[in-house]
Amino acid sequence: MAEQTMITLNNGTVIPQIGLGVFRTPDGETTVNAVRAALEAGYRHIDTAMIYRNESSVGEGVRQSGIAREDVFVTTKLWNDDIRAHRAKAAFDESLERLGFDYVDLYLIHWPADGWQQAWDDLQEIAASGRAKAIGVSNFHQHHINELLANSDVVPAVDQIESSPQFTNQELVDFVHGHGMAAEAWSPLGGTGGNLLSSPLLAEIGAKYGKSAAQIVIRWHIQRGMVVLPKSVHAERIRQNIDVFDFALTDEDMAAINTLSTGHRNSADPDNFDF
Numbered sequence: 001m002a003e004q005t006m007i008t009l010n011n012g013t014v015i016p017q018i019g020l021g022v023f024r025t026p027d028g029e030t031t032v033n034a035v036r037a038a039l040e041a042g043y044r045h046i047d048t049a050m051i052y053r054n055e056s057s058v059g060e061g062v063r064q065s066g067i068a069r070e071d072v073f074v075t076t077k078l079w080n081d082d083i084r085a086h087r088a089k090a091a092f093d094e095s096l097e098r099l100g101f102d103y104v105d106l107y108l109i110h111w112p113a114d115g116w117q118q119a120w121d122d123l124q125e126i127a128a129s130g131r132a133k134a135i136g137v138s139n140f141h142q143h144h145i146n147e148l149l150a151n152s153d154v155v156p157a158v159d160q161i162e163s164s165p166q167f168t169n170q171e172l173v174d175f176v177h178g179h180g181m182a183a184e185a186w187s188p189l190g191g192t193g194g195n196l197l198s199s200p201l202l203a204e205i206g207a208k209y210g211k212s213a214a215q216i217v218i219r220w221h222i223q224r225g226m227v228v229l230p231k232s233v234h235a236e237r238i239r240q241n242i243d244v245f246d247f248a249l250t251d252e253d254m255a256a257i258n259t260l261s262t263g264h265r266n267s268a269d270p271d272n273f274d275f
Contacts, residue, residue, distance in 0.1 A: 003042070004016055004017055004018050004042065004242060004245055005017045007182050007227060009134050009157040009158065010180045010181060011133075011134055011157055013105065013106075013133045014073075015045065015105070015134075016044045016045040017222055017226075017228065018043065018045065018218065018222070018227075018241070019045030019046060019073070019075070019227065020035065020038040020045070020046050020229070020230070020232075021229035022052055022058060023049070023052055024052070024231075025233055026054070027054040027056070027057050028054075028057055029057075030057075031054040031058060031061060031233075032057045032064060033235075034232070034233045034238065035061025035062060035065070036061050036065050037238045037239075039062070043238075043242055044071060044072055045074075046058055047075045047160075048074070049077035049110055050076060050079045050095055051079045051080075055095055055099050056100070058074065058099060059098065059099035059100040059101060060100070062074065063100070069101065073106070074104050075106040076107060076108075077107070077109070077110040078091055078110055079110055080111050080113035083109065083110075083115045083116055083119045084114050085115075086119075088118075088123060088126075089122050092126050092131070095107075103130065104132050104133070105133045105134065106132065106136060106157065106158065107123060107126060107132040107134075107135050107136075108136050108137060108138045108158070108160060109136075109140075110139070111139045111270060112270055116137075117147075120137075120148060120152060120154075123135040124152070127154075135154075136159060136160070136182075137156045137158070139162075140156075141172065141270050142171075142175050145175070145181075149179070155181060157181065159181055159182075160183075160184035160227075161173075161176075161183060161184070161185065161186070162185075162265055162266065162267055163185035163188065163221070164187055164190045164266070165196060165202075165217060166196050166264070166266070167261065167264060167265050168258065173226070182227055184226065185228050187266055188217065188226075188228045188230055189214055189230055190217075190266065191266040196213075197212075197213040197214055199213060201256060201257070202217065202260075205253050205256065208253075211247065215241070215244050216249070216253075217257070218230055219244045219247065220249060220254060222245075223248065223249055223254060224254075
């Protein structure tokens with residue numbers, strides 16, 4: 001397996017381009033084992049959030065792996081209720097306690113809930129303390145980022161957004177990249193709302209390279225310059241998802257995959273969510 005690629009964020013922090021996502025991964029042994037399997041397979045990036053309710057298991061998985069904490073990039077996120085209650089600093093302390101860490105590598109505002117502007121100020125203080133190596137946002141549209149940049153000198157390191165061949169979100173990806181931020185893809189394989197991985201086109205492209213549909217999609221994200229966060233609890237699938245650095249898609253392959261776009265989200269619109 002080839003060593004995975006890295007992206008340098010706008011504050012100099014280096015992020016591995018593939019991370020294990022643990023959204024909806026049950027707390028306890030399931031998450032601990034998934035994290036361990038990922039780290040054994042060569043992942044060095046785990047993405048969790050307070051609302052996933054599995055931060056403590058992520059921390060335990062990292063510890064059980066035997067890999068030094070400083071060699072694993074860990075992201076967690078500030079949830080909407082805490083944004084609205086203006087308790088970003090307290091929520092961050094609680095996340096650190098659950099993880100069992102004295103810092104995280106990346107801390108994100110999870111959604112642009114009411115009060116996110118104050119939360120961004122608080123995240124800057126957290127970053128200044130050294131307890132978050134980088135800070136950023138998630139599910140922010142262009143207008144949210146424009147408002148943030150109009151009121152802050154600190155540019156988010158990343159915007160983590162929904163993106164897959166079914167919903168490329170390419171205009172926002174281009175905007176984020178154009179402002180010196182990294183774009184991270186959640187639900188990169190299309191999520192539960194679609195049947196992306198059964199696409200005959202992906203099967204056809206995969207056959208050329210001896211790769212699965214999922215591996216083709218992950219490689220497509222990599223070549224778009226995305227940080228990609230596939231999730232699985234199965235050790236073999238976890239291994240497959242990072243085994244994408246021994247081939248490259250052609251420009252024709254990339255263009256063909258782009259034709260799978262429906263323009264429809266599989267999840268909530270950041271301008272219209274009720275949680």
